[in-house]
Amino acid sequence: MNTNENKKPEDVIKLAQSLRWQLGDFHERVMESTFTHAAQIAERATTRPGQKPRFDFDQAVDHIVTSRIWGFPIMFLLFAFVFWLTIIGANYPSAFLSDLLIGKIYPALHHLAKTIQSPWWLSGLIIDGIFLATAWVVSVMLPPMAIFFPLFTLLEDLGYLPRVAFNLDNIFKKSGAHGKQSLSMMMGFGCNAAGIIATRIIDSPRERLIAMITNNFALCNGRWPTQILIASLFIGVLVPAHLAGFISALAVISIALLGVLLTFLVSWGLSKTILRGEVSTFSLELPPYRPPRILQTIYTSIINRTLFVLWRAIVFAAPAGAVIWLVSNIQIQNLTLAEHIINFLNPFGILIGLNGIILLAYIIAIPANEIVIPTILMLTILITGMSSYGSGAGVMFETGENSTFKILQAGNWTLLTAVNLMLFSLIHNPCSTTIYTIYKESGSIKWTLIASLLPLFLGFLVTFFVAQIWRIVTGIY
Amino acid sequence: MNMPSNKENQFGSTGFPDISVGNCQNCPIHNKSNLLKLGVDMQDWDFVVALAGNPNVGKSTVFNALTGLKQHTGNWPGKTVTRAEGGYEFGSYRYKIVDLPGTYSLLATSLDEEIARDFILFGSPDVCLVVVDATRLELNLNLVLQVLEITDRVVVCLNLLDEAKRHGLIIDERRLARDLGVPVVPTIARMKQGLDRLLEEVNNVATGKTICKPYRIEHESPQLKEAILKLSDEIIKLYPDLPNVHWVATRLLDGDERIAEAFLNGEIGNLEIVITENEETQTVESQVEAVK
Numbered sequence: 001m002n003t004n005e006n007k008k009p010e011d012v013i014k015l016a017q018s019l020r021w022q023l024g025d026f027h028e029r030v031m032e033s034t035f036t037h038a039a040q041i042a043e044r045a046t047t048r049p050g051q052k053p054r055f056d057f058d059q060a061v062d063h064i065v066t067s068r069i070w071g072f073p074i075m076f077l078l079f080a081f082v083f084w085l086t087i088i089g090a091n092y093p094s095a096f097l098s099d100l101l102i103g104k105i106y107p108a109l110h111h112l113a114k115t116i117q118s119p120w121w122l123s124g125l126i127i128d129g130i131f132l133a134t135a136w137v138v139s140v141m142l143p144p145m146a147i148f149f150p151l152f153t154l155l156e157d158l159g160y161l162p163r164v165a166f167n168l169d170n171i172f173k174k175s176g177a178h179g180k181q182s183l184s185m186m187m188g189f190g191c192n193a194a195g196i197i198a199t200r201i202i203d204s205p206r207e208r209l210i211a212m213i214t215n216n217f218a219l220c221n222g223r224w225p226t227q228i229l230i231a232s233l234f235i236g237v238l239v240p241a242h243l244a245g246f247i248s249a250l251a252v253i254s255i256a257l258l259g260v261l262l263t264f265l266v267s268w269g270l271s272k273t274i275l276r277g278e279v280s281t282f283s284l285e286l287p288p289y290r291p292p293r294i295l296q297t298i299y300t301s302i303i304n305r306t307l308f309v310l311w312r313a314i315v316f317a318a319p320a321g322a323v324i325w326l327v328s329n330i331q332i333q334n335l336t337l338a339e340h341i342i343n344f345l346n347p348f349g350i351l352i353g354l355n356g357i358i359l360l361a362y363i364i365a366i367p368a369n370e371i372v373i374p375t376i377l378m379l380t381i382l383i384t385g386m387s388s389y390g391s392g393a394g395v396m397f398e399t400g401e402n403s404t405f406k407i408l409q410a411g412n413w414t415l416l417t418a419v420n421l422m423l424f425s426l427i428h429n430p431c432s433t434t435i436y437t438i439y440k441e442s443g444s445i446k447w448t449l450i451a452s453l454l455p456l457f458l459g460f461l462v463t464f465f466v467a468q469i470w471r472i473v474t475g476i477y
Numbered sequence: 478m479n480m481p482s483n484k485e486n487q488f489g490s491t492g493f494p495d496i497s498v499g500n501c502q503n504c505p506i507h508n509k510s511n512l513l514k515l516g517v518d519m520q521d522w523d524f525v526v527a528l529a530g531n532p533n534v535g536k537s538t539v540f541n542a543l544t545g546l547k548q549h550t551g552n553w554p555g556k557t558v559t560r561a562e563g564g565y566e567f568g569s570y571r572y573k574i575v576d577l578p579g580t581y582s583l584l585a586t587s588l589d590e591e592i593a594r595d596f597i598l599f600g601s602p603d604v605c606l607v608v609v610d611a612t613r614l615e616l617n618l619n620l621v622l623q624v625l626e627i628t629d630r631v632v633v634c635l636n637l638l639d640e641a642k643r644h645g646l647i648i649d650e651r652r653l654a655r656d657l658g659v660p661v662v663p664t665i666a667r668m669k670q671g672l673d674r675l676l677e678e679v680n681n682v683a684t685g686k687t688i689c690k691p692y693r694i695e696h697e698s699p700q701l702k703e704a705i706l707k708l709s710d711e712i713i714k715l716y717p718d719l720p721n722v723h724w725v726a727t728r729l730l731d732g733d734e735r736i737a738e739a740f741l742n743g744e745i746g747n748l749e750i751v752i753t754e755n756e757e758t759q760t761v762e763s764q765v766e767a768v769k
Contacts, residue, residue, distance in 0.1 A: 009715060009740055009741045009743075010741065011711075012708070012711045012712060012715065012729070012740070013729065013737050013740065013741065015707075015708060015711060016708055016726075016729035016730050016732075016737075017732070019704045019707065019708060019730055020730050020731075020732060022700075022704070023700060023701065023704055023730065026701070026704075026730055026731060027731050029696070029698060029701060030696070030701075030727060030731065033694055033696050033697060033698075033701075034619055034622055034623065034694060035619060037618075037622060037692075037694050038615055038616075038618035038619045038621075038622055039615050039618075041618055041622075041653065041656045041657065041692070042614040042615040042618050043615075044649075044652060044653075044656060045614065045648055045649045045650070045652045045653040045656065046614055046646055046647070046648050046649075047646070047647040047648075047649070048645065048646060048647075200588055200589070201589065203587040203588060287533045288612070288640060290640070290667075293667065
């Protein structure tokens with residue numbers, strides 16, 4: 001090697017290659033010696049007590065929560081408890097907030113507008129459109145989020161989430177997907193855009209795409225309030241009052257579970273068709289249980305998640321409020337723009353057990369799932385012309401559950417509409433933030449389109465069949 | 478900084494006393510008041526700190542404690558998938574700290590490992606802060622040893638000491654520091670314990686007050702040794718000032734494509750120049766600081 005003093009980089013690489021061939025299992029040998037050295041250093045620095053800990057608490061708990069028999073029931077009960085607490089607990093602050101924002105501040109604003117003699121369209125757009133939409137989102141969204149997120153974060157802090165992943169791992173593998181998809185799915189229950197980013201922990205592009213496309217089936221926090229509200233209005237009332245909270249929670253959790261089931265089914269379908277390939281193996285580390293820092297968790301999850309999501313909702317609700325007010329006040333040929341669109345969409349809506357109002361609401365609410373319900377209510381008022389609620393076109397009204405229920409009944413809502421809305425809320429296109437995130441993460445228009453349209457198509461399919469079967473069974477058309 | 482042994486540097490700063498600020502600043506108890514959390518305000522930083530470690534050892538917790546940011550932390554591996562960046566000011570220096578995804582190794586077999594590895598290697602951090610789980614020292618040291626192959630400027634944060642205690646483990650951090658040849662600071666990041674000394678040590682390594690003598694793996698097999706030496710000789714001829722020749726040789730022997738590419742297009746050479754330049758300016762700076 002003394003002969004050629006000035007080797008080029010290419011030559012050095014070639015030398016490396018030839019040396020590698022001579023050495024054979026170089027990689028293993030290097031790793032092995034790293035391991036040996038690490039073990040030696042660790043051993044020298046560590047003193048272990050004379051006897052083993054008498055009782056390994058973590059292992060004992062893991063034996064139960066990841067057991068074949070108890071794993072799933074415990075998971076189910078734990079989440080059912082969390083939702084039950086959210087549904088029951090959210091009522092009181094919700095009532096307080098809506099009383100304050102809509103009962104007191106809203107009339108005060110109108111009074112103010114009259115005093116300063118602002119033009120009708122300006123106060124309409126700002127107070128009846130933007131303020132009401134925002135107030136609605138705050139009073140209905142904030143309480144459940146402020147309860148749900150800290151509880152979820154406590155579970156996460158405790159170390160329960162990886163156990164959930166462990167329990168689900170086998171099913172994911174059978175679906176042809178990566179076991180780590182369970183973790184990105186769990187993130188998706190918070191926010192789908194965050195879930196999409198979390199799929200980065202999956203190394204294989206095939207499995208990562210599957211995880212991205214199916215993440216939308218994890219019911220995100222923007223859709224929880226819709227589920228909770230509709231479940232308490234239409235399903236809770238089917239049973240005696242003392243059971244209502246429990247049954248509503250059960251309904252919501254069934255929807256969430258259906259989402260999980262769909263995740264498996266769609267993953268399986270994708271891995272058998274357009275995303276065929278081998279399942280890669282991985283090792284999942286079960287972290288130790290750590291006592292959660294309760295106060296800090298509550299603080300950070302309120303600051304971090306709750307206010308963040310709320311802020312997002314408000315940012316999207318305000319312009320949507322303006323859009324709602326505009327489409328219901330711009331008139332073309334004696335009908336408002338909203339009425340034109342709703343009439344156009346209605347036949348298809350009815351066919352799939354929904355209605356034109358709901359479909360229009362989903363179009364307006366693409367930026368944020370949070371504002372679907374307020375949009376639906378407002379449009380329903382407009383179409384049915386219920387003058388006792390709200391004070392004109394494009395105006396949202398009180399948000400008490402009773403009046404909401406009355407409005408929806410006036411809009412010809414049945415139990416079928418409610419059930420199908422819950423289904424469609426689970427199975428439809430992701431919100432625009434998520435779509436954009438999918439595009440950024442996959443870098444492909446094709447996969448973004450598939451990830452957006454596949455759930456929408458599935459949603460139409462599911463609601464269509466549910467509606468047909470429902471109508472045949474009940475005989476109500 | 479003429480004292481290469483970091484045994485003494487384990488207990489706060491020794492060497493040159495900082496005349497300008499008096500003894501208070503050298504006292505670890507006082508340090509918290511020196512910490513200014515800058516959040517995402519990271520303009521004009523003096524030093525870059527890379528935060529590495531195995532998954533779920535508390536990197537993000539350390540990150541939050543230092544920057545005052547609220548990176549979401551959760552008790553599951555793989556939570557941090559992107560690089561989070563934040564800033565803090567300690568003493569008279571501004572630090573940018575980069576929270577890397579947790580990895581078990583730096584072999585770049587997955588996207589997270591690649592992000593972490595590339596940043597430690599090409600992001601030229603001034604200090605690499607490796608957070609380790611005291612209850613799984615053996616597993617965690619694998620990563621530490623791999624980081625030590627790449628860079629000298631390492632501080633080990635021996636985290637989760639409370640859990641180690643719960644498991645009845647006693648860890649002699651001074652022994653560990655001696656063996657690894659870099660500062661080791663015991664912490665319980667969740668309770669914000671030990672962070673004062675951590676900041677102090679990061680500061681010492683960044684400013685060159687502490688010179689590390691990192692532990693480098695000697696491979697037992699003569700065959701292996703010979704091959705690495707042979708290749709290292711050739712690499713040194715091409716890039717005479719490369720700080721981690723041994724590691725580059727190992728990676729080339731392992732057929733690491735990213736490193737081979739950096740080797741071919743001269744990226745590795747740039748890396749070394751940047752580091753030496755930094756080193757010079759820092760020493761000058763700290764001397765100026767001391768004179769003031």
